[in-house]
Amino acid sequence: MKPSSYNLSMSAMFNGRKGPRPPALNPTSIVCEGLMDASGVNFPEAHLEASAMAELALAGHEIVGFDSVMPEFSVQQEAAALGCEMDWGGRDRMPENKSFPHADFSDIDIPENILEKPSLRVVLDALSILRKHVGGKVAIVGKVMGPWTLSYHMAGTQNFLLQIGLEEKEKINKMLRQLMPLTIAFANAQFQAGADIVVLADHATGNLVGNYHYKEYLLPLHQEITEKIKGPLILHVCGNCADRLDLFAESGVDAYHFGWQVDAKMAVETVGGKISLVGNINNPEVLFQGTPDDVHQQARYAIEAGVDMIGPECAIPLSTPIENLKAIVEAVHEGY
Numbered sequence: 555m556k557p558s559s560y561n562l563s564m565s566a567m568f569n570g571r572k573g574p575r576p577p578a579l580n581p582t583s584i585v586c587e588g589l590m591d592a593s594g595v596n597f598p599e600a601h602l603e604a605s606a607m608a609e610l611a612l613a614g615h616e617i618v619g620f621d622s623v624m625p626e627f628s629v630q631q632e633a634a635a636l637g638c639e640m641d642w643g644g645r646d647r648m649p650e651n652k653s654f655p656h657a658d659f660s661d662i663d664i665p666e667n668i669l670e671k672p673s674l675r676v677v678l679d680a681l682s683i684l685r686k687h688v689g690g691k692v693a694i695v696g697k698v699m700g701p702w703t704l705s706y707h708m709a710g711t712q713n714f715l716l717q718i719g720l721e722e723k724e725k726i727n728k729m730l731r732q733l734m735p736l737t738i739a740f741a742n743a744q745f746q747a748g749a750d751i752v753v754l755a756d757h758a759t760g761n762l763v764g765n766y767h768y769k770e771y772l773l774p775l776h777q778e779i780t781e782k783i784k785g786p787l788i789l790h791v792c793g794n795c796a797d798r799l800d801l802f803a804e805s806g807v808d809a810y811h812f813g814w815q816v817d818a819k820m821a822v823e824t825v826g827g828k829i830s831l832v833g834n835i836n837n838p839e840v841l842f843q844g845t846p847d848d849v850h851q852q853a854r855y856a857i858e859a860g861v862d863m864i865g866p867e868c869a870i871p872l873s874t875p876i877e878n879l880k881a882i883v884e885a886v887h888e889g890y
Contacts, residue, residue, distance in 0.1 A: 559621035560750070563693035566862040567751060567786050567808055567830055575890040576857055576864050577621035578883045581695060581753040581788050581811040581832055583869035584614050585627050587645060588876030592617050597872075598642035601628055601649055602672070604679035611684060615692050618876065619883035620865070622693040622751075625680040627869070629755060632699050632736060633707035635671035636662070646872055656708040659717070659725045662732040669743050678747040685748030695788075696749035698741045700756025700779070701733040702772055708733070715762060718771075726771060734775055738782045745785040752787055754779070754807065759793030760815075768798050773805060780806025788832055792868045796820065803828040813867040814840070814852075818859035830862040835882060842871045846881035853885035 557565075562577040590596045593613035600610040611625035630649040634640045638651035656662055668674065677696070684694050699707075705714050708729065717725055741752045756776070758768045780787060789807040791798075794815035802810050803825040810829055812821055814836035821831055834856060835841055840848050853864050864886050870879070 558690075559615070559692045560690055563621050563863065564750065564786075567788075576862060576886050577693070578619065578865060578886045579622045579693065579695070579832060579863040580614060580620055580624050580865045581790055582697070582755070582866070583624065583627040584618065584620065584866060584879055585610060585872070586870055586874040586876055586879065587872055588874075589613055589617060589879075590645060592876065596645050597627070598644060598649065601631075601642050602676060604676050604683060607676060607680035608683035608687070611680065612687060615688065618879045620879075622695050623684055623688060624695040624697065624753075625684060626677050626697040629699060629703065629869075630707070631673045631677055632704060632740065634673035635668055636664075636704070636708065636736075638707055640673075648869070648872070651707050654708060654710040654713070656729070657710055657713055659709060659729060662708060662729065664732070664736050668736065669739060674740060674743075678743055681744055681747040681749050689748060693750050694748055695751045695753060696741070696744035696747075697753040697755060697790075698737050698744065700737050700754050700772075701730040701775060702756045702758050704733040704736065705729050706757070711762075718763060718767060723771075730771065730775055734779060738779055741779075741783045741785070741787075745783075749785070752783070752785060753790050753811065754783075754787050755790040757791060757793075758798075759791055760795050760797060761793050765798040765801060769801055773801055776805035776807070790868075796824075799824045809862070811865075811867075818856040818861050822860040826860055831860075832863040832865060833861065833867050835864070835866050837867055837870055837874075841866055841878050842874050844878065846877050846884075849878045849881035850885045850888075853882050854888070857885065 562573040595610040611623040639653035787807045788809040790811040811832040
């Protein structure tokens with residue numbers, strides 16, 4: 555009897571008993587225009603309506619063949635709930651926030667009912683729908699923004715990073731700590747709604763901040779967050795993070811979702827015995843511009859390196875050919 559997609563994914567998450575093949579798992583969005591066409595569900599509706607969100611997530615499993623479903627496609631759900639002015643995008647572009655309500659680093663008050671805000675409620679409702687349809691059969695993956703990413707949305711990325719450069723530690727720490735409870739509350743609510751795994755996306759990447767910034771500001775917070783979240787977590791930090799892999803392994807997460815800039819063999823050798831690894835198919839050059847053979851070759855490299863779960867490095871470009879996504883699935887099934 556073949557193990558289910560759910561069993562394959564959960565076993566790989568905990569770096570435990572290896573299944574007969576690695577799962578194809580998507581911690582971030584695998585929605586492309588081809589998947590929208592095939593499912594009949596489009597952006598921006600799938601950011602705003604629970605049934606559309608769940609149906610488009612399910613298409614990643616039923617049409618493409620991934621072993622997981624992930625219904626939160628944008629990074630802006632919390633930002634909208636916190637008062638950012640939103641452009642919800644369209645078929646050819648992702649949502650983005652148009653305002654930064656705490657650019658002056660003023661106090662951030664998280665309302666008690668924030669989980670009932672429409673942009674958060676829709677995710678929880680979509681997870682509940684998915685639980686009814688594929689619970690226990692396919693890994694259901696949720697996603698929350700960490701306090702670092704939320705600070706970008708509240709203050710503006712350049713503005714926030716400028717304060718780091720100026721060593722405004724009190725100002726930075728205050729904003730991070732005021733936002734941290736939302737990360738924890740939303741993650742726990744997603745587990746209660748039906749998620750098996752939640753992605754903690756916090757973009758302290760190497761091209762923006764040094765590893766010492768992560769160690770000083772964010773590692774202690776991540777350790778607090780992981781203690782308070784009641785379920786398995788995948789940390790997502792895109793970009794070149796080779797210099798902070800060992801710090802990620804100390805954060806308390808169960809897995810790290812990594813980008814193509816980090817060699818798969820090096821990542822496995824560095825932290826493979828401590829946390830599981832997910833990724834790291836190149837988005838711009840391989841998935842977007844490459845051929846299915848290019849995707850297959852990179853996926854097999856990651857598999858043979860020992861990466862536990864195979865998938866794109868980040869949310870894919872919306873014009874990615876759907877055939878290239880299917881090549882990931884073919885690669886994990888090869889020989890099994």
